[in-house]
Amino acid sequence: MFEFYCQYNVFPFKAWDILRSIYPHNEKADEIWRVLAKAKFLEWELTSSEHQWRLQNLKELCENAIREYNFLHEESGDTAPNHLAEQLQLLNEVFEKASEADVPTDVPDYLCCKITFDIFTDPVLTPSGITYERSALLEHLRTVGDFDPITRKPLKESQLIPNLAIKGAVQAYLKEHGWAYNMG
Known part of the structure; x- marks a missing residue:
């Protein structure tokens, strides 16, 4: 159980909550919060960077697939209208929405x-x-x-x-x- 709390960072924040409720005037509680908050921010920075990198790679793969799909349809003489710009715009909107929480x-x-x-x-x-x-x-x-x-x-x-x-x-x-x- 202890590993679960530490793995999901529940334990430190719960301990801080208990300290604050028992000793509301404890100045160390504010210092502890700053340390915990800094650790959570650094954790966010790391995961956010990884997330942004994965999103960018996926976006590039999707863009290439859309371009190739449109190129193949063009080459085959398909008379369907080419909506490449519209498809790429929609893809950009999807990926912008996916990264909003990290901004x-x-x-x-x-x-x-x-x-x-x-x-x-x-x-x-x-x-x-x-x-x-x-x-x-x-x-x-x-x-x-x-x-x-x-x-x-x-x-x-x-x-x-x-x-x-x-x-x-x-x-x-x-x-x-x-x-x-x-x-x-």
């Missing part, structure tokens, strides 16, 4: 903290309904004052609730967009 873009705003503008790692919900990164909000409460940074309403740490829906959305997003590990 870094902006992370959606709802997955980012309103204080740090980084992707959430430990999102918490305030009574006013705004989600923040736990460590950033706790730092705000300690250094600036006991109020919500956006609504300015009084706020205590005890009022914070983990936002599991956003956390799940972030995990799903990171699973599909490994480049986003480098955004935090």
